[in-house]
Amino acid sequence: MPLHAYLILAALVFAIGLFGVLTRKNAVGILLGIELMLNAVNVNLVAFSRFRDDLAGLIFTLFTIAITVAEVAVGLAIVIVIFRVRRTIEADHLDLLRG
Amino acid sequence: MRIGSPELALLVLALPFASFLAIGLIRPLRRSGRPAAAISIVAMAGALLGAATMSWQGLPVARALNPSVLWSWLPADGGPMASVGVWVDGMAMQMCVLVTLISLLVQVYSWSYLADEPPPSLGRYYAYQSLFAFSMLGLVLSPGFLQMFVFWELVGLCSYLLIGYWYERPEAARAAVKAFWITKLGDLGFVAGIVMLWSATGTFDFWPLFQAAESGALHVDGLTTIMFLIYLGAVGKSAQFPLHIWLPDAMEGPTPVSALIHAATMVTAGVYMVARAYPLFALVPSLLVLIAWVGAFTALLAATMACVERDIKRVLAYSTISQLGYMMAANGAGAPEAAFQHLTTHGVFKALLFLGAGIVIHHFHTNDVFRMGGLFVQRPWVGISFLVGTLALAGVLPPGFLSKEAILGGVLHGHLTGPFVLLIVTSFLTAFYMFRAVFLAFFGHAHVHHEHPEPPLAMDAVCRALAALTLAQGIWAVVAGHHAEGPAWLPWASLALAFGGIALAWATYQAGVLDPARLSAAFAPIDFLARRRYFLDTIFAGAYRFALLSFSRVVGWVDRYVVDGVLNALSAGALRAGDALRRLQTGQPQDYVYGVALGVLLLLVWAQVR
Numbered sequence: 105m106p107l108h109a110y111l112i113l114a115a116l117v118f119a120i121g122l123f124g125v126l127t128r129k130n131a132v133g134i135l136l137g138i139e140l141m142l143n144a145v146n147v148n149l150v151a152f153s154r155f156r157d158d159l160a161g162l163i164f165t166l167f168t169i170a171i172t173v174a175e176v177a178v179g180l181a182i183v184i185v186i187f188r189v190r191r192t193i194e195a196d197h198l199d200l201l202r203g
Numbered sequence: 204m205r206i207g208s209p210e211l212a213l214l215v216l217a218l219p220f221a222s223f224l225a226i227g228l229i230r231p232l233r234r235s236g237r238p239a240a241a242i243s244i245v246a247m248a249g250a251l252l253g254a255a256t257m258s259w260q261g262l263p264v265a266r267a268l269n270p271s272v273l274w275s276w277l278p279a280d281g282g283p284m285a286s287v288g289v290w291v292d293g294m295a296m297q298m299c300v301l302v303t304l305i306s307l308l309v310q311v312y313s314w315s316y317l318a319d320e321p322p323p324s325l326g327r328y329y330a331y332q333s334l335f336a337f338s339m340l341g342l343v344l345s346p347g348f349l350q351m352f353v354f355w356e357l358v359g360l361c362s363y364l365l366i367g368y369w370y371e372r373p374e375a376a377r378a379a380v381k382a383f384w385i386t387k388l389g390d391l392g393f394v395a396g397i398v399m400l401w402s403a404t405g406t407f408d409f410w411p412l413f414q415a416a417e418s419g420a421l422h423v424d425g426l427t428t429i430m431f432l433i434y435l436g437a438v439g440k441s442a443q444f445p446l447h448i449w450l451p452d453a454m455e456g457p458t459p460v461s462a463l464i465h466a467a468t469m470v471t472a473g474v475y476m477v478a479r480a481y482p483l484f485a486l487v488p489s490l491l492v493l494i495a496w497v498g499a500f501t502a503l504l505a506a507t508m509a510c511v512e513r514d515i516k517r518v519l520a521y522s523t524i525s526q527l528g529y530m531m532a533a534n535g536a537g538a539p540e541a542a543f544q545h546l547t548t549h550g551v552f553k554a555l556l557f558l559g560a561g562i563v564i565h566h567f568h569t570n571d572v573f574r575m576g577g578l579f580v581q582r583p584w585v586g587i588s589f590l591v592g593t594l595a596l597a598g599v600l601p602p603g604f605l606s607k608e609a610i611l612g613g614v615l616h617g618h619l620t621g622p623f624v625l626l627i628v629t630s631f632l633t634a635f636y637m638f639r640a641v642f643l644a645f646f647g648h649a650h651v652h653h654e655h656p657e658p659p660l661a662m663d664a665v666c667r668a669l670a671a672l673t674l675a676q677g678i679w680a681v682v683a684g685h686h687a688e689g690p691a692w693l694p695w696a697s698l699a700l701a702f703g704g705i706a707l708a709w710a711t712y713q714a715g716v717l718d719p720a721r722l723s724a725a726f727a728p729i730d731f732l733a734r735r736r737y738f739l740d741t742i743f744a745g746a747y748r749f750a751l752l753s754f755s756r757v758v759g760w761v762d763r764y765v766v767d768g769v770l771n772a773l774s775a776g777a778l779r780a781g782d783a784l785r786r787l788q789t790g791q792p793q794d795y796v797y798g799v800a801l802g803v804l805l806l807l808v809w810a811q812v813r
Contacts, residue, residue, distance in 0.1 A: 122800060126793055134793070195793055202790025 110151035118144035131183045131193040135176060142172050206264045207291035209272040211257040215250045215299055216289070216340050219306075222246035223333035226326060233330060236322025243329040244310045247336060251303040258296040269410045270295075271346035285407045290346035294543060298343040298475060301547055302468050304672075305554045306336045308665045309463040312558050315659035316459055316565070328368060328457075335361035339468050343475065347408040348397040348433075351476065355393070355436065358469045359386050365464060366456040378452035385449040385743075389439020396432030403429070409479070416482040427487045434477065434484075434494060441473025441527045444501040448740050450524055451508075454516040458564065461516060462557030466523045467550040474530040474546055478539035485537070495535025495614065499622030499629075502528030506632035507733045510639070511723070514570040515560050518640050522596060523553060525629060529610050532622050538613025545606035548676055552595040552603060555669035559589035562658045562666065563644055572643040579645040584663065586645045588670035593641050597634035597701045601677030608694055615693070630697055634704025642712040 117140055124137025146165045153161025187193050226232055226239045233239055264270075271290040275283030289295075310332055317325055338357035345351035367379030401407055403423040404415070415421040423429065437443070442450040453465045464470070477484060477494070484491060502525045509521035526549050533542035562585050567575045579586035595603035607630065614623045657663075710716040723730040732738070 125796055126800070196791065198792065199790030202788060 107151060107155045110147060114144045114147040114151070116144075117141075117147065129195050131186065131195055131198075132180075134195060135179045135183070138179070139172065139176065142168060142175075205261040205293040205296070206268060206270045207257040207261040207296045209289050209291055211253050211260075212289040212291045212295075212299070212344055215253040215257065215303065216337065216344065218246045218250040218253065219243075219333045219336035219340065223330055223337055226330040226333060233326035234323040236320075236325035239326040240310070240314055240329045243333045244307065244314070246333065247303060247307040247310055250336065250340070251300070251307050254296070254299040254303045257291070258300050261291075261293065261296055271408070271410055273346055273408070276349075285349045286347060287350050288346045289344040290409060291344065294475075294479065295343050297543075297547055299340060301550050302336065302339050302343060305463055305467045305550060306332070306339075308669060309459045309554065309558070312462075312561070312662050312665040313457070313459040315661040316561055317457060318659070324368075328365075331361055331364045331368070332463075335365065335464060335469075339472070342472055346410070347406075348400065348480075349407040352390075352394060352397060352436075355440070355472065355476075356390065358464075358472060359383065359390065359440070362386075362453070362464050362469055365460040366453045368456055368460065372455070375455040378449075378455040382449040382453050384747075385446050386439040389435045389437070389446055391435075392432040393436025393439075396429050396434075396436070399425070399429045399432065413482040416486055421483075421486065426483075427490055430484055430487050430490050431493075433480065434490065437473030437477050437531070438497070439473070440476075441470055441531060442501075442524045443473070443497055443528065443531055444504055445739060445743075447501060447505065447524045448736070448743055451517050451520045451736075454514070454520050458516065458557060458561035461520070462554045462561070465520065466553040466557050470523060470527060471530070471546045471550065474527060474534065474542055477531065477534045478543050478546075481534070481539040484534070491535045491537060492619070493535070495532045495617070495619050495622045498528045498531030498533075498535055499614075499619075499625035500528070501525070502532065502629040503625045503632070504528075504737065506629045506636065507729055508736060509636040510632060511730060511733045512636075513573055515563060515572050515575075515640055515644060516557070516570055518572070518636060519553070519556055519560055522556075522633065522637065525633060526553070526596070529607065529626060529629070532619075532626060533610040533613050536610075536614040536617035536619050536622070538610065538617070541606065541609035541613040545610055548595070548602035548606045548673075548680075551669060551676060552592040552673045555588060555592040555666060555673055556596065558662070558669065559585060559592060559666050562662055563589070565658060565662070567644075572640050575644040576647040577645070582658065584667060585658065588666040589645065590641065591670040591673055593637045595673050595677070597637050597705065598630055598697055599634075599701050599705075600673070601681050602673055604694075604698075605677075605680045608697065611693060611697060615690070627697065627700060631700040631704045634701040635708050638705045638708035639712050642708055646713055 121137045121140030121142075121144060124140060125134050126137075128134050128137060146168055149161040149165045149168070153159065153165070183193055186198065190197065192198075222243045222245075225242060232242070270292040271288055273286040273288035275285075276287045277284040310329070313328065313332070317328060320328070335358060338354050338361055342351055342354035342358060345354060363379050363383040366382055367376050369375045370379070397407065400412075400423070403425075404412060404421070406412060412421070439446045450465060450470065454461050456465070484494075505521045505524035505528060509518050509525065512518045512521060526545070530542040530545050530549075533539070533545065562582070563575065563578060564570055566578060566582070569575070591600065594600040598604050598607040611623065611626060611630075614626060707717075711719050711722055735741075
């Protein structure tokens, strides 16, 4: 399969993730959307690595996965704390920054 | 023309200034009171000695000699703009003697008169007195208009400070401010006039101006306007109609101050200035006629007001205005020598009258002549001194008689029949109102019977000295043969008028032949107006209030709607803009992500399009 097929897939996954981030009301859903966007990037990196015979992309992907795990851990911890304090994880209700 | 030593003139100027600096700057000295007074008096005595020596040693010189010693002042590219120095001619020397003499006597008198003042106030008083003497001497010795103006303003300041000496009293504070404002009105004209003269001729100095004026080489466009503006300064300072209204109120100051500043010296500065600058005034005959008319009218107007005044100091104040009117009329009639002669004699006997009035007020504890009486029997010496002054003022005793004759003769000689008639009526009124005060205060029934302390020795001695000086001046004038020009009937006519005035006062207030009420009813309209000061104070107060209020309204409107308006618009705009922008901050994280995504998209599109 040619490179652009992977790139289109990655773009689709990224767009789906972004859509999720923007539209999901549940904080956990938003985290899932972020996860999708990150993995779309991973697909891109791996595809470029494969087609250009350059290991740097693979190594980057490994780093990204590790960081993603950490991010999910921190994100979920924050969601739990918010739930404890506010008794909700609805994004619409988390508007303490409103001007 | 006589010329004196400039070094002595500078010494005369320096002594009171040194005394002022010492008292003014050394705080413990000022607050100690009596020592400060002693220093001021000693300095004044030294100045008198210097002035007398200067006058004594004055040498007669040719007319063409410049009597001034100058130092350049205000350096500019094209040479100095002005000069300072001393101008020591006969008039200045006589004036120096008069100023230092009256200052000294008044300061000695004040030593007793203000004995009850707290020491710090007394120190302040003597500091002002020294400053005044310095300023007045500086004015007298000025060799040019600019220096004269500087000292002119300084004496105005001293007048303000001394009228308001008892500044806790609202009337005194008001009177001080009034005197300051009214004279400033004239001073505006003065300063505008001398600057215009300077821009036309390039000099402030008297000598080149007078030389050019006398040789007919002075060609200035609008000289009439310039000289009129300069004359306005004299109108304010010498209390000419219509700016005379400050002088009666100035009597709120201590009596010695009234004697020195508002009778003998400062108020004569205007007369002195016009007499000094006479060569220039002589070039504008139409203005001289105006000066004569205004002077004569002022003399009569003030005399009528003096006739109905109850306050003895104010009677004297009106008589001062009236006599200043005489002097100005003489200036206008082309007889500045007569004006100056009257200035010197008037200075002495008016100081005598004021200081005598001070003793009278001290005795009766009131200013109201109708609540006085019988002082002549109790204090014959005070009575005799006061009577000497009164007779001189009424034009019966030689110094006053001769100088007044000189003025009347001069006015007649100048073919000014109108002013002459006004002045002759005034001389009748002068005798009347002065003897009205004398009969009421010194004769008649004693209204209060409790025992009074003797007047302090210093006050009494000063009065006697002034009375002796008045007589000496008279004798000297007769011996020196000051024969007034004018027709032979003039002295007899004016003597008859003076005695007529005295007789009328005697008949009304002493013998009781005439009822004062009937007398005032006979002159009902004048009486009505004079008692209300011809509504001039009301008009001035109204005009002042109107001008001030309208100006304040305009300023208030500008402040409220223009200044505040701009600020309010700015702050309202900022508030609205902030309110609109606030709505962008929803606090929803997803909205921010929208923003980020949109931003990235726009950047991408922009990168592509570029």
